[in-house]
Amino acid sequence: MSTSRRPRLNIGAVRSSFAPWADPSLEPLVRFEGVTKRFGNETAVNDVSLSIYESEFFALLGPSGCGKTTLMRLLAGFETPDAGRITLAGEDLAGRSPHQRPVNMMFQSYALFPHLSVEQNIAFGLKQQGTPKGQIADRVTEMLALVRLEGLARRKPHQLSGGQRQRVALARAIAPNPKMLLLDEPLAALDKKLREETQFELIALQQRLGMTFLIVTHDQEEAMVTADRIAVMREGHIVQIGRPAEVYETPNSRYVADFIGDVNLFEGAVTAADGKRVTLATPDCPVGFEALEDDRLAVGSTAWLGVRPEKIQLHLDPPKEGPNRMAGKVADYGYLGDWTTYVVELESGRTVRAARANASRLVARPIACDDLCWLTFAPDAAVVLTR
Amino acid sequence: MKRGPSAFNIASVVAGLAFLHLPIVLLVVYSFNASRLVTVWGGFSTKWYGALLRDDQLLAAIWVTLRVGLISASLATVLGTLAAVALVRSGRFKGRLLFSGMIYAPLVMPEVILGLSLLLLFVAFGLPRGFWTVTVSHATVTLCYVTVVVQARLISFDKALEEAARDLGCTPLKAFFAVTLPNIAPAVAAAWMLAFTLSLDDLVIASFTSGPGATTLPMRIYSQVRLGVSPEINAVSTLLVGLVATGVIAAYLFQNRRRGRDA
Numbered sequence: 001m002s003t004s005r006r007p008r009l010n011i012g013a014v015r016s017s018f019a020p021w022a023d024p025s026l027e028p029l030v031r032f033e034g035v036t037k038r039f040g041n042e043t044a045v046n047d048v049s050l051s052i053y054e055s056e057f058f059a060l061l062g063p064s065g066c067g068k069t070t071l072m073r074l075l076a077g078f079e080t081p082d083a084g085r086i087t088l089a090g091e092d093l094a095g096r097s098p099h100q101r102p103v104n105m106m107f108q109s110y111a112l113f114p115h116l117s118v119e120q121n122i123a124f125g126l127k128q129q130g131t132p133k134g135q136i137a138d139r140v141t142e143m144l145a146l147v148r149l150e151g152l153a154r155r156k157p158h159q160l161s162g163g164q165r166q167r168v169a170l171a172r173a174i175a176p177n178p179k180m181l182l183l184d185e186p187l188a189a190l191d192k193k194l195r196e197e198t199q200f201e202l203i204a205l206q207q208r209l210g211m212t213f214l215i216v217t218h219d220q221e222e223a224m225v226t227a228d229r230i231a232v233m234r235e236g237h238i239v240q241i242g243r244p245a246e247v248y249e250t251p252n253s254r255y256v257a258d259f260i261g262d263v264n265l266f267e268g269a270v271t272a273a274d275g276k277r278v279t280l281a282t283p284d285c286p287v288g289f290e291a292l293e294d295d296r297l298a299v300g301s302t303a304w305l306g307v308r309p310e311k312i313q314l315h316l317d318p319p320k321e322g323p324n325r326m327a328g329k330v331a332d333y334g335y336l337g338d339w340t341t342y343v344v345e346l347e348s349g350r351t352v353r354a355a356r357a358n359a360s361r362l363v364a365r366p367i368a369c370d371d372l373c374w375l376t377f378a379p380d381a382a383v384v385l386t387r
Numbered sequence: 388m389k390r391g392p393s394a395f396n397i398a399s400v401v402a403g404l405a406f407l408h409l410p411i412v413l414l415v416v417y418s419f420n421a422s423r424l425v426t427v428w429g430g431f432s433t434k435w436y437g438a439l440l441r442d443d444q445l446l447a448a449i450w451v452t453l454r455v456g457l458i459s460a461s462l463a464t465v466l467g468t469l470a471a472v473a474l475v476r477s478g479r480f481k482g483r484l485l486f487s488g489m490i491y492a493p494l495v496m497p498e499v500i501l502g503l504s505l506l507l508l509f510v511a512f513g514l515p516r517g518f519w520t521v522t523v524s525h526a527t528v529t530l531c532y533v534t535v536v537v538q539a540r541l542i543s544f545d546k547a548l549e550e551a552a553r554d555l556g557c558t559p560l561k562a563f564f565a566v567t568l569p570n571i572a573p574a575v576a577a578a579w580m581l582a583f584t585l586s587l588d589d590l591v592i593a594s595f596t597s598g599p600g601a602t603t604l605p606m607r608i609y610s611q612v613r614l615g616v617s618p619e620i621n622a623v624s625t626l627l628v629g630l631v632a633t634g635v636i637a638a639y640l641f642q643n644r645r646r647g648r649d650a
Contacts, residue, residue, distance in 0.1 A: 078550055098553040105554045111547035115569045124565075128556030176555065 018054035018228060028211055029041050029054045035084035037070055044070040046236035057206050057213045059223035064234035068216045072182050076105045089179060103242040104178040108185040110169035112157040119153040125176035142352035143171040155267040180212040187222060199225045220260045232256050253387050264352050266305040274296040278384055283348045304385040310357035311381035314342055315374040326375045330367060344375055360378050388568035411628060418621035425616045434457060436621040448607035452587060455603060459525035460583035467533025468575055473539040494529045501528060502595030509596065516598030524596040525589060529582035536581060573641045581640040586633050
């Protein structure tokens with residue numbers, strides 16, 4: 001597949017103005033209210049409350065076993081909550097079987113019916129709805145065009161490539177025009193390059209249809225690229241909900257900071273906090289840390305600074321005065337092509353990761369292992385975490 | 388190192404196969420014997436197959452056997468498939484182990500005991516023994532074989548397919564017929580053929596549970612042999628061997644074709 005197939009939608013511009021969750025007059029499409037689900041002694045979903053709005057692309061992100069798939073299956077009707085309720089367009093879904101719910105799911109294994117052709121697979125949901133034959137044929141043609149599988153209508157699933165199967169599964173779930181599309185790890189089975197392309201296709205598709213998408217993924221990059229909002233889950237709880245940039249730049253806990261992207265976490269004791277800035281004393285940085293923070297943290301309390309590797313500058317000459325200066329030596333580095341990640345061992349003994357964009361072609365590496373170096377970061381590059 | 392089978396390997400395979408199949412080969416060969424005497428070769432002839440067609444009692448027995456086989460295999464397939472679905476799909480219900488153990492018990496139970504217990508049951512209920520008691524008994528015995536075959540297929544069948552069908556608007560029952568059944572059909576067909584073949588060649592259970600007017604072919608052959616082996620019996624036995632072999636091979640091919648497509 002060539003890159004010219006990528007949609008030419010100005011997604012960023014459309015996205016930044018889309019924020020239905022900020023409008024209190026809007027009724028969410030889906031509402032989870034205190035939903036709990038237990039399997040035996042294990043609580044898979046623990047008192048989750050969550051609202052998803054019409055036309056939103058919402059991602060449930062978390063490691064495997066965090067309850068994200070269970071949450072989706074509760075919405076689809078394959079599991080029944082032990083407590084709480086789920087409403088869709090104002091209607092309580094309790095007691096409604098999967099076939100009575102106007103949501104469709106795209107399964108991780110795609111779950112294409114092996115005995116049916118591509119077009120029969122796509123027509124399956126429409127047939128169950130009792131759609132007249134002519135209309136089914138039209139809709140199937142439309143769906144095949146949508147996912148660019150026009151020539152493959154009569155193929156059986158086992159005659160398709162992984163990417164094609166993924167698109168058939170997508171078309172089959174969209175065909176009955178559900179109020180909401182649920183995608184369970186939709187890209188997990190694809191190789192990296194195809195996955196990246198498909199991410200953009202999914203966004204373009206969602207924009208074009210105006211359909212509400214709920215995606216479950218363990219891949220933070222997938223969630224960041226596709227979703228309007230991300231809910232980060234951990235052990236059955238939702239830890240943080242926000243736009244991708246919010247979750248990345250202002251994580252609310254060490255867990256979220258660490259789960260989404262790479263982060264260096266420094267522990268320190270608060271020495272001053274004036275409602276704008278906070279200073280921390282720490283063995284890692286003898287001159288002390290300084291970061292922006294609105295909250296007046298109690299002096300003497302423990303806080304953590306989260307600093308992303310790309311926000312740390314690496315110097316070979318000692319920098320001038322200022323906070324957030326650490327001396328160390330390069331312990332290791334990894335060349336990634338576009339970036340180089342350096343692992344620097346501080347005088348305190350801990351290691352810090354710093355990333356540098358390879359802005360020019362590297363002929364002779366200026367930095368090598370065991371080189372002495374200094375690390376700095378700006379006060380606004382760090383996020384202060386208290387839990 | 389020498390590749391391929393050694394002389395010893397070849398010898399042991401030949402000996403093993405001969406041990407297994409020499410009696411059957413002999414039976415088939417003697418069914419074409421022109422001589423009335425079973426042990427004396429009197430030249431090639433198909434006259435015993437002709438005689439077969441004029442033996443009304445034998446033809447009646449064949450007809451009974453086929454009917455018993457068809458009906459009992461169908462009954463066993465439906466019930467056995469349902470049992471397999473229950474075992475594989477309903478997860479961990481209370482007494483699941485007991486249930487599966489009870490399903491498989493007839494596989495290892497001596498046939499004589501099965502036959503005897505069925506006979507006792509029919510006597511206790513005052514049921515006249517005949518065609519239907521044999522049929523039901525065969526269904527009982529072959530049911531567990533059906534369950535084993537169908538269960539093996541269901542375990543490898545992706546449960547998400549059923550969920551997808553339900554998600555797209557099917558009730559659980561409809562999802563079973565629209566998606567599950569078409570996909571496990573080869574295994575169900577193979578199970579039916581297995582049940583049919585087992586019913587065809589059963590003597591023990593039939594002897595216990597049959598009554599007047601419902602003599603199956605194996606029963607007929609057995610009673611005739613007690614009066615002396617006739618070439619006509621050889622002929623009908625050859626036909627039976629052919630039919631059973633065809634059934635087993637067809638069942639095998641059915642399952643294999645499926646496996647080839649899944650891979």
